[in-house]
Amino acid sequence: MVIAMPKFTDEERARIAAEAYANLERPVPSGLESQSAPQDDRPCVHEILRTLPPTEDPLARWRREAEERQVRRERVQARRLTDAEAATLNRDMREHVAREIAATRQYMRDLVDTAIGEIAAVTGELAKEHDEAIKRLDGEVANLRAEVKAAGEVRRGAFETLVEPIDVPALPLRRVR
Numbered sequence: 001m002v003i004a005m006p007k008f009t010d011e012e013r014a015r016i017a018a019e020a021y022a023n024l025e026r027p028v029p030s031g032l033e034s035q036s037a038p039q040d041d042r043p044c045v046h047e048i049l050r051t052l053p054p055t056e057d058p059l060a061r062w063r064r065e066a067e068e069r070q071v072r073r074e075r076v077q078a079r080r081l082t083d084a085e086a087a088t089l090n091r092d093m094r095e096h097v098a099r100e101i102a103a104t105r106q107y108m109r110d111l112v113d114t115a116i117g118e119i120a121a122v123t124g125e126l127a128k129e130h131d132e133a134i135k136r137l138d139g140e141v142a143n144l145r146a147e148v149k150a151a152g153e154v155r156r157g158a159f160e161t162l163v164e165p166i167d168v169p170a171l172p173l174r175r176v177r
Contacts, residue, residue: 008016081089
């Protein structure tokens with residue numbers, strides 16, 4: 001715990017305060033200016049505030065912004081189309097879209113036709129090759145049948161000459177009682 005012991009009496013404090021106030025109010029003698037504390041080169045607050053742009057009155061700002069909004073609104077209104085202009089633009093857009101769709105469809109048809117033509121050409125060649133192979137095979141099958149038939153006749157003739165018919169005696173009949 002610290003106990004403050006007064007260094008000065010109340011009378012001395014009043015005299016020191018009066019002397020300090022008197023010194024603050026009187027002008028500094030010209031010889032003492034150079035002996036005073038070094039000057040601060042930084043600008044003071046008042047100088048800084050003078051260099052700032054003036055602040056805008058809130059009411060004036062509100063009016064200015066309202067006028068700017070009105071000007072923008074009028075520009076938008078001026079750019080809006082009339083009903084006739086909108087109808088013409090709409091018709092032109094639909095016609096343009098229809099032309100683009102028709103062109104795209106025609107392009108797709110051309111692609112499909114080209115692909116079908118190429119497939120038909122390849123398929124036609126394959127069909128010709130297939131038909132020729134079938135004709136060749138039909139000829140070979142006919143030759144094989146003829147050979148088999150001839151071989152069968154030769155065998156039958158050979159079999160008949162080798163095998164003599166056998167006479168089998170009749171079996172006795174049973175008597176029924």
